[in-house]
Amino acid sequence: MQRPPGFAFPATAAEARRLIPELAARVETADRIGEVRVIGGADASSTRFDPTRAVHAAIVALAWPGLAPLGQGGAVTQGGLPYIPGLLGFREVPALVEAWSRLERRPDLVLVDGHGIAHPQGLGIACLLGLVLDVPTIGVAKSILVGQVEGDLPEVPGARAPLVWKGREIGLALRTRRGANPLFVSPGHRVSPATALRWVLATGSGRRLPVPTQAAHEAAGALRRAGG
Template sequence: MHLADFPATAAAARLLQPALAARVVPRDDLGPVRVVAGADASTLRFDPTRTVHAAMVALDAASLAPLGECGATHRGGLPYVPGLLGFREVPPLADAFRALPRRPDLVLVDGHGLAHPRGLGVACLLGVTLDVPTIGVAKSILVGTVEGDLPDVAGAQAPLVWQGRIIGMALRTRRGANPVYVSPGHRVSLATALAWVVALGRGRRLPEPTRLAHAAATRVRLGHDPG
């Protein structure tokens, strides 16, 4: 999908969601992962200018050494509408992705993938738009419930279920921390998504790529906001 084809209204975005969701590949279709990226966006919910500040941070997948980061700011996009945030965030995220010095083989997105009421969270939409493998790593539940126990130990997992289907997994990355909610974005299975989130942790709640992307997106916003 080209950015020029992105819908200009929430109504148009809702109409487009089923066709885009049908293009999501929820299974492994990725080669060797040498460069991994984190993606995040920073916004003010009721900003009348509808400004979105986005950042991508590229890391060496083996050592997590930084390889570069890029930011982008877009104004005048869609308003804040739950369930449609991907259409608001993906355009600047895509610009930041294309400005990276090396193309990532896998992108971890701060947000949901298939754990979305219409199967098209921001990680899915970004993956389909860029044709890149993506994983959603969210800090809260958008839809579904966690079934089973989730002990307070690092590595504990429990399925996130909605309408009788497992749409993601609650993962406690460290003891004493709230879980994150992992779901496939595009061209990645749930098992592979979980394995990468675990592998890219450094004893913190968030995996290193999205943790760094969050900080980078905040810097982009602070660099643009007056005062």
């Protein structure tokens, strides 16, 4: 993997905050994606008040097209940063990087359960993971971190509306299933907004979450329940 020059995971929240502007400036929101033959899903599971600060992370690899499972990698880390809103990427990405190292097939594109640029400093977990691995990533979040949805969002699968913050569009609210709450899609790294939306729609299966992030969510949850 190719980390940004001089980058090391910060040991404190203050160090993480100092790194954010430089890292956010490196995020690319134009397409730089090769041929996608393997698509990934990434998720990390942790408990806010766990004294061990354990993070259970999983990355799954699926064939594209078809989304047949090709394998998965899992990892558990402890003792990282505490649970601090806005800094969750620094808490969870180290475990995801370890999970990535255990994959036999590395994805060409990763859908991450969490935000991309739809983040107060433009550096959500999908951005940080993409930067650290130098891999195209997309943020697929289940709730809003910053911003508000502008316009109507009909109860129709495929309906979408801009997510806007401080006068700038930072992502899209996307209805993937009738009657379900929307997802919030934003570029992570090396992916444009239009391409991010296209891949989330292409990997849906009638459920709320796209197949890659649903599979990663289940894998991370299983790892956590197993206690390892």
